[in-house]
Amino acid sequence: MESMLHITTLHYLVLGAALFLLGVIGVLTRRNVVIVLMSIELILNAVNLNLVAFSRMWGGLHGQVFAIFVITDAAAEAAVGLGILIAFFRNKETVNIDEVNLLKW
Amino acid sequence: MLEYVKSYLTSSQTPGAAGNMFWVLVYILLIFTGLAIAVMLMTWLERKVLAHMQVRLGPMRVGPHGLLQPIADSLKLLLKEDIMPAEADSFIFWIAPFIVVLAAFTVFVVVPFGPTHAITDMNIGILFMLGVSSLSVLGIVMAGWASNSHYPLIGALRSSAQMVSYEVAMGLAVVSAILMTSLNAEGTGTLSMIGIVQAQQAQGEWFIFKFFPLGLIAFFIFAVAMVAETNRAPFDLAEAESELTAGFHTEYSGFRWSLFFLSEYTAMIAVSSIAVTLWLGGWLRPFPNLLNGAIWDKAFSFLPGIAFLFLAAMCFYNTVRMPKHPLFRVQTIGLAVFGVFLGLVGLVLFVPAVSIRVQDIFWFAAKVAGFMYLYIWYRGTFPRYRFDQLMQMGWKVLLPMGLGVLILTASVALLQQKLWHP
Amino acid sequence: MAPVATPFFFYLLSGIMLIGGILVITRKNPVHSALALIVTLLAQASIYLMLYAPFVAGVQIILYAGGIMVLFLFVIMLVSIDRVQKERQFNSQWVVGIIAATALGGLFMAVYTKGKDIFPEHALPMVENDNTQRIATMLYGQYMFAFEIASLLLLVAIIGAVVMAKKKI
């Protein structure tokens, strides 16, 4: 009980891991590309949580700076990913990821 | 308990910073009731001012000069049937107005009505304000999508595209104002709303006049962007009634529609507060650098009382002008009573102990009210932009201007620090 | 601050985040998923505040909740979803996916139970007041190169997104 009430870095890391797992499950099991992209956002957020938690642990700010870089990457990823999605939808009229099988002839 | 309540009174911090939960709650209540009243007054004022601009009288029936009209309106809206389209996504349709209202009201957590009159002072204050106010886009998009109808969908797409793109220009203008806060001996700026006003106080100059005309241009960019941000005329494309009937809230009615209405006006007050805080010296009285000294301080502390007495005098003047007919008796008496009330408030404001505490709030509110009047004025004067013209204005005019002003401000600030304060 | 506040808010916020995360990956309607994701992101911003990272929290709200999620909602509206909702939601390898994820979760658990002692018991004190300034100094000093790369990346992403989404170039 004592360890439950005293929030340490480990608590944040476990939360991050849980979020990461949710994201992974989403990426691996869902068919809808939009939701797959959202799951990737979940994964990136889990990473950010860890970075900020570590930054808190060591008292430095490097983790926070990296979190900002990750958010930047997430923006770029979302823009390109959704762009691909729109192009894909235009050609195939579907948003299901297992129908993206052009390479599998 | 009483000690805990009283302990804050002697502190010179915001209740949030002092950690006094009781006063935080009191402030929240005060600000939210104040906002609700301000929105009601604003609807009345908008209808009256617009009417007088358009050679008509506006509301005259409910209360003297329509003063009770907002109450009648809100009662009507609350009693109206709440209609939900059969094909709408019920959950999102239900939650969208609440998101918008939440975003509009939450920003007031950091708005400083005076050096201690804010719920709390965050050191990312302005970032918080911009971020939370940008959340209202989500509510608008959801409202438009959930209605499952063409006009709301187009309205939502339009207004979200508009709000997202004007946020960029708005952010650049804000950054150039924040840069000016760092012009002190340590060279450290601040994002805190209170800190920004205090920086203007320390520099003895409102940022609108700083590095003339750079501050003015940044303020202009913000002033245009904030009208677009709140979807008001001439940028009210999302609600362009001649094209899209009512935009994203076409399918809403009754209470939920009134939430959108409430949030629109609250958002107007919020962005005006940002503009006032960043460029117009927040709670500071006018002419801090020209007319300084104790005598001027004393003279300006009378102004709130004088303003209220003036309003009271207006009421009495109109009481006399009321038609002398038995049908108008109640209205005439009502107007006179309202005048007496305003006059009493004015007289109380002359008491030094009161005026010292209240004049900050008065100046802040007066500046915000000036912006509110501008909003109405725009609506009475301008036609509406077309969507592509609006986007061009945002991306091809305001954005380059904002970048230029930012770079120039930075260079001038750097020069000043290198040359005059080596 | 009272010591009970931190655990209370931590558990409240992590509960919101996890429920939000589960909703994201289980909802049929992408708009509902997006709404859940927004709630998750906002809760995470609050957790950043608890971790004395106010600037990251602000960036999280502005960029993620205000920017990226609007983009998502936009695209969801553009691609018609009525049909998609009626189809099968999970792909054919969902069993494999769940097993892989469980394995990963086991790995995490193993690492954290084994190594929980290496984490310091008490975090170092942090000053919140100049957080923004210190991050700015680092971004424009030590991480200048990374910052430039990130802006280049954004530029590439903009061009890429435009090329992808445009009808005719």
Next chain:
Amino acid sequence: MTDPHTLSHLDLETPEKPFLDANELVINMGPQHPATHGVLRVILRLDGEKVLGLECVIGYLHRGVEKIGEHRTYTMFNPYVDRMDYVAAVSNGLGYCETVEKLLNVEAPPRAQYVRVILTELNRIASHQLWLGTHALDIGAITPLFYTFRDREEILKIYEKYCGARLTTHAFRIGGLQYETYAGFEKDVKNFLDFFRPKIDEYEELLTTNRIWLERTKNVGKISGEDCIALGVTGPVLRASGVKWDLRKAQPYANYKNFDFDIPTGQNGDTYDRYLVRMVEMRQSVRIIEQAVSALPEGPIIAKVPKVMKPAVGEVYHSIEAPKGELGYFIVSDGSTQPYRVRVRPPSFVNLQALDLMCRGQLVADVIAVIGTLDIVLGEVDR
């Protein structure tokens, strides 16, 4: 003509492959829509916000005015024409009375002619005022509407004093006028002119150099003079496209040849030019009324017309320049007391044809502006 309720006969340049489902929108604007000026229904086909094509569905206000004419005597039909373009009822009456007079071979006495010109030109001003107010309202400027309605009220007061009605006046009779002008008519009209002249400047101050107004109206809804002629478009729309065609000068009717006035034309044929043309027309109307009032002769007000009108067998077409364009009446007489056939050529109906051409490639917001600038009245379109 194919079934008007489908889009099948529109030769739209559809892209080879639709972009996204949500981007190929068919929007139904009206018949209950704030900007369609009554009960016009417009089916818009949009690519995003761009108009690929549109179709007007009309007839919601059809009352069979022309058919009614076949069952009424010539005199009895006169009030019905006021109900077509109810904004410019006096012009409608003038057109009908002159056509029947042409059929009967009578001419109204000079005093009646002058009063007719005064009332018709006042009506032109009133019609243009209503157009300006609603057009500006559609583009988003709400204030001009109230200004124009305030000033239009003065004109309606003159009508009310003259014949008791404000909107559907039934001011003229076949062969002249029913009523002698009231005492002080000239003074009222002159007072109105003095009152109104600065008001035009007031309207122009609000709009003519307003940046947003310029951006919203310049290069919007362009139409060339040739296209106008090909589609039969008349009135200010035609003149704004650079064709100097005004029936008051081209085929003078009433006694317009006695007056000195200019015909404004535009060059670009866009919405802004049409706005300017109408503004100048208001000023020119003021000029005409001024001349007519100062030269108002004494004399009889109605020519000798038989109580029971039985025009000789024959047909006649007569058209006048109504505020919205050429308003023509084609009446066939079979020698009885009732016309055999009445056909009206309403300007709004013909001008509405140009809407599709003017809107293609423009944005949705421009459709609103173009509907406003065409200045249609649905009562006249549907008859």
